[in-house]
Amino acid sequence: MLGTLRSITLLGCLLGSVGCHRQPPAPPPIPKGDYSAIIRYLQTRIVQDMAREHIPGLSIALVNGQELLWARGFGMADTAMGIAVTPNTAFRAGAISKLLTAGAALQLVEQRRLALDAPIQQTLREFHVRSRFHQDPHDADRDITLRRLLSHQSGLPSEHLRDLRTAFAMGQMPMRVSGVWLSAPPGTQVAYSNLGYTLVGAAIERSSGKDFETQLQQGLLTPLQMNHASFVGTAAQSSYRAVGYEDGVASADAQVRDLAAEGLWASPRDLSHYVQMLFAGGLYKGQRLLHSQSIDEMFRQQNTGNALDFDCQMGLAWFLAPCGDEPIVPGVRTFQHSGGGDAFAAQLSLLPDQQLAVIIMANDSNAEDLVARLSTDTLRLMFQAATGAPACSADCQPPSHGLKLRQVPTATDRKRLAGFYATAWGVLRIKDDNTRLAVEWAGDTFELVRDEEGWLRAQKKLLGWWPRDLGELGRVQLDVVTVLGRRMLTARSYGQRIAVGERIEAPPLPMAWANTVGTYQVLNTHEPNAPLSGISVRLEDGFLVIRGQLHSEPLTDYILLPVDNAHAVLAGSGYGLGDTVSRQINGLSASGYAFKRTDSPHPPLSFRQK
Numbered sequence: 001m002l003g004t005l006r007s008i009t010l011l012g013c014l015l016g017s018v019g020c021h022r023q024p025p026a027p028p029p030i031p032k033g034d035y036s037a038i039i040r041y042l043q044t045r046i047v048q049d050m051a052r053e054h055i056p057g058l059s060i061a062l063v064n065g066q067e068l069l070w071a072r073g074f075g076m077a078d079t080a081m082g083i084a085v086t087p088n089t090a091f092r093a094g095a096i097s098k099l100l101t102a103g104a105a106l107q108l109v110e111q112r113r114l115a116l117d118a119p120i121q122q123t124l125r126e127f128h129v130r131s132r133f134h135q136d137p138h139d140a141d142r143d144i145t146l147r148r149l150l151s152h153q154s155g156l157p158s159e160h161l162r163d164l165r166t167a168f169a170m171g172q173m174p175m176r177v178s179g180v181w182l183s184a185p186p187g188t189q190v191a192y193s194n195l196g197y198t199l200v201g202a203a204i205e206r207s208s209g210k211d212f213e214t215q216l217q218q219g220l221l222t223p224l225q226m227n228h229a230s231f232v233g234t235a236a237q238s239s240y241r242a243v244g245y246e247d248g249v250a251s252a253d254a255q256v257r258d259l260a261a262e263g264l265w266a267s268p269r270d271l272s273h274y275v276q277m278l279f280a281g282g283l284y285k286g287q288r289l290l291h292s293q294s295i296d297e298m299f300r301q302q303n304t305g306n307a308l309d310f311d312c313q314m315g316l317a318w319f320l321a322p323c324g325d326e327p328i329v330p331g332v333r334t335f336q337h338s339g340g341g342d343a344f345a346a347q348l349s350l351l352p353d354q355q356l357a358v359i360i361m362a363n364d365s366n367a368e369d370l371v372a373r374l375s376t377d378t379l380r381l382m383f384q385a386a387t388g389a390p391a392c393s394a395d396c397q398p399p400s401h402g403l404k405l406r407q408v409p410t411a412t413d414r415k416r417l418a419g420f421y422a423t424a425w426g427v428l429r430i431k432d433d434n435t436r437l438a439v440e441w442a443g444d445t446f447e448l449v450r451d452e453e454g455w456l457r458a459q460k461k462l463l464g465w466w467p468r469d470l471g472e473l474g475r476v477q478l479d480v481v482t483v484l485g486r487r488m489l490t491a492r493s494y495g496q497r498i499a500v501g502e503r504i505e506a507p508p509l510p511m512a513w514a515n516t517v518g519t520y521q522v523l524n525t526h527e528p529n530a531p532l533s534g535i536s537v538r539l540e541d542g543f544l545v546i547r548g549q550l551h552s553e554p555l556t557d558y559i560l561l562p563v564d565n566a567h568a569v570l571a572g573s574g575y576g577l578g579d580t581v582s583r584q585i586n587g588l589s590a591s592g593y594a595f596k597r598t599d600s601p602h603p604p605l606s607f608r609q610k
Contacts, residue, residue, distance in 0.1 A: 024049065024373070030381050032388030035062070038381045039070050046074050049374065055364045056245050057085040060374075061268035062382065063275050063350075063357040071269040077242040077363065080250065090228045090241045090265040091361035093346050094339025097231070097264035098197050100220060100274065102150050102317035104204055106294040107219050109146070113207040116147040116297075123203045127174035129156070132563060133185040143186035146203065149196040150316040151302035155186040157579045160195045162592025165254040165529040170201045170212050173257075177592070181567070183578030189308045192575045194261040201260025212259055224277060224284055226270035231263045241265055242363040244343025251343035251365075254529045262339065268359035271348060275357045278350075299335060299352065307483050308573060311496040324476075324491060324498040325372075328379050329391045336375075340368045347375045356382045406449035406457060409437050417448070417456075417480055420543060421489050422572025423501030426556035427545065428489065448478070455479055455492065502572045504559050506542030512583060513544060513562040520588055520595035535588070535595055546570070546581065 025048065027041045042060070050058055057075035061068060073085030108114040114123065119142045121127055131140035133155070148154040160177050168176070177195065184191055201212050208215045213232045221229045228240050244251040256263040273284060278298075282290035298316040303309050313320040318335045328334045328351065336349040345367040350357035358378045360371045380391035409417065414432040421428040428441040430448065437448040439458070446460040455477035477492040480503065487503035521534040534549040537560065544562070548555035559571035560581060568581045581590040588595045 024377065027377070027381055030384045033385060035064070035069050035382070035385050038062070038378070038385060041381070042378065043072070046374070049370050050075055053364075053366065053370050054248065055362050055367045055370060057089070057242055057364075058360065058362040058367070058371075059085050059087065059089055059091065059268045060361075060378075061087075061272040061359045062378070063272045063279075063355075063359075064382070064386070065279055065355040066276050068269070068272050068276075071267075071272065079243075079245075083239075085242065085363075086240075087269045088228050088240055088267055090230075090238070090267050090270070091346060091363055092244065092262075092339070092342050092344040093264040093266050093271070093361065094262050094341055094344060095194075096266075096271070096337050096339040096346050096348055097260065097262050098317045099337055099348070100216060100264060101197055101200055101204070101260040102298060103274070103290060104216055104219050105146060105150060105200055106290060106298065106316070108204060108207050110291055110294060114146055114203060116150075117145050120144050120146055120149060120199060120203055123206050124174040124199060127178045127199065129180055129182050131155075131182045132567075133182060140182060140186075145186075146200065147302065147316070148186050149193075149200050151314050152190045152192050152196060153187050153303060153306075153314070154193060154196045155182040155184040155188070155191070156180065156193050156196045156199075157183050157591065158191065158193050158195065158576045160198075160592050161531050163527050164257055164531055166257050166527050167255045168257050170198065170259060171205050173198050174202050181580035183569070183580070184573055189306050189573055190303050190312060190314045191573065191578070194258050197261035198258045201258075204260070220274070220289065221270075223287055223289055224270075224273040226266060226273055229264065229266040229270045231259045231265070233265070238265075242344075244363050244365070246343050246365045252529065254342070256342070262342075266361075268361055271359045272357070275348070275350060275359070279352075279355045279357075308486075308488070308499055310490060310498050312498055322494065322496065324493045324496050326376055327494055328376055329383050332383070334379075338368070338372065341365065345371045347371050349375045349379055351379065351383060354383060354386050356386055358382065406451050406459065408435060409448065409450055409456075413437075413450075420504050420506075420541070420559060421501035422504050422559050422570070422577060423489070424572075424575040424577060427559055428501050444473075446473070451477065453477070499574065504543070504561070504571045507561060509542075509544065510562050510565050512565040513560075513568060514539070516544070516583065516588065518597050518599045521598050523587065523594040523596045532591075532593060534598070535590075537588075544568070 025045055028037055030037050046058060056079055057077050059073045061071040071087040073087050073089055075085055077083045077085045077089045105114060109116055121141045128141050129144060134140040144154050157180060204215055205212050216231055244253060277284040277289055278295055281292035282288055282295055298318060300315060301313045301320055302316060303314045311321060312323040319337060320335055333352055334349060335352055339346040343365045344363055346361040348359045356379060358375050360375050362371055383391040414437050417437060418430050418432040425442045431438045439446050439448055446458045448456045449459050451457045456479055457477060458473045478489065480487055480489050488499055489501040490497050491500050516537050517539055519536045522532060532548050533551050536547050536549060538545050544560040545557050546560045547557050560568045561571045562568040566583050570577050570579045581588055584594060586597050
């Protein structure tokens with residue numbers, strides 16, 4: 001909320017550099033069963049990729065059924081100390097942590113200490129929510145279940161930013177966030193939530209009677225012989241942990257509060273054991289850690305019928321579809337999860353029917369695109385070695401529509417599309433600019449035109465004449481559709497449609513909210529590496545627009561929609577959207593923070609009150 005965001009799906013690449021599809025060296029022919037040819041190719045390619053992208057260190061593991069085909073480290077775990085990456089070097093796994101947390105929760109479900117469809121309040125009795133979607137507040141509490149937390153359908157906010165980089169005990173979090181406002185009706189849409197997984201971690205502690213690290217070590221990490229895996233500490237506390245880097249500078253490696261969501265340290269070799277257990281139906285070296293029914297449930301789509309999720313399929317923790325990103329093999333089931341941020345990047349991708357998997361981890365925040373591309377290409381080569389058939393035909397290639405001459409939308413079309421759209425990446429503004437449909441989004445400007453299939457496409461011209469390649473942003477197809485009475489901006493890529501944003505109409509502004517225009521600073525916080533230092537609110541084209549601030553760096557713009565005189569929400573649905581902002585005496589509150597006005601109150605603005 002109110003910050004910058006790196007997506008877990010297509011849009012992260014779409015809004016990032018135009019180099020998401022840089023062409024690597026062509027792989028050699030891969031005969032059936034010849035995994036050694038893949039390894040030889042990767043040994044050369046990985047070194048070249050890392051040098052080109054200035055990535056200090058990387059580690060990879062390849063799995064075929066119950067066999068670890070290859071595990072290898074490249075580059076440096078610590079450049080200052082001259083420590084090389086080995087197959088046992090542990091990296092921050094980021095959001096991949098959720099896969100282990102889900103496994104631990106399912107173990108307790110099997111032991112009947114937790115229940116997938118019982119209200120989480122039965123375990124975390126001090127936790128309750130507030131809701132603008134329910135008549136009865138008890139119904140809102142009953143709607144927050146373990147299943148919905150694990151599948152990101154709880155309706156809880158995506159984050160609780162206050163004290164995000166501190167070592168608060170997980171067991172304190174249910175009380176600290178109790179009374180939080182729901183951002184969406186539970187069970188209606190997938191909206192990625194680290195806060196939800198923090199509550200799962202607290203439920204694991206409460207139901208097991210052990211702290212999270214002890215329960216995970218005893219239940220999963222030690223039986224799986226994940227010898228360098230842990231959910232606690234920083235790189236400085238263990239010699240086998242890699243140092244993270246941001247633009248070549250060593251990261252401070254802050255504490256992670258939400259351990260269950262993103263606190264895991266592990267090597268790809270460690271994670272390969274977890275994958276082998278899944279492939280064996282819950283067994284690892286003869287020991288049963290999960291029932292096969294639990295694994296089936298983990299890999300079963302949980303969001304069937306959610307119209308706003310379009311073609312994004314969600315299991316328990318796992319993404320079961322590319323969600324607009326490249327398919328590994330068209331028509332072949334692919335499950336995956338990535339982990340980014342905190343100066344590391346990681347991805348775990350598997351083909352469950354072929355029992356093939358690749359795990360890649362790197363110690364640089366700029367390595368996400370490299371890790372994603374390398375994961376995709378490696379798994380395709382493994383599929384070819386396993387089946388003898390090439391993984392890709394034209395279906396695997398980026399859309400080839402290019403930058404051909406296209407049709408400018410008609411005046412009627414421009415009028416229908418022009419407006420403000422709330423997205424997880426900030427406000428998208430579409431303007432009817434005489435004969436053009438101009439767009440401002442995520443710090444870039446471009447034009448929308450209709451392609452030969454009638455879809456909207458992004459186009460930009462240098463000096464008003466020569467087309468500029470916008471990468472994924474120029475290749476993806478866009479359009480506005482009405483779903484459940486909401487006008488949704490959607491993207492289609494590789495035959496899949498995903499939600500991008502929602503068209504928002506300017507509401508009448510209550511006087512109380514019109515007078516919140518101004519600047520605010522965080523009040524009474526001494527946390528290190530705080531994600532926010534302040535916010536500002538301004539009026540733009542009839543909208544209240546709120547922007548986060550991190551010291552001197554302005555963050556992302558969001559539309560603020562008043563609900564009543566005391567509460568407003570960040571417009572739209574999805575990551576960080578729908579969250580509640582409350583008015584306080586001489587300030588605002590959001591995501592656990594209190595913000596104090598730093599400028600003089602503006603004279604009352606003349607707006608029609610509700």
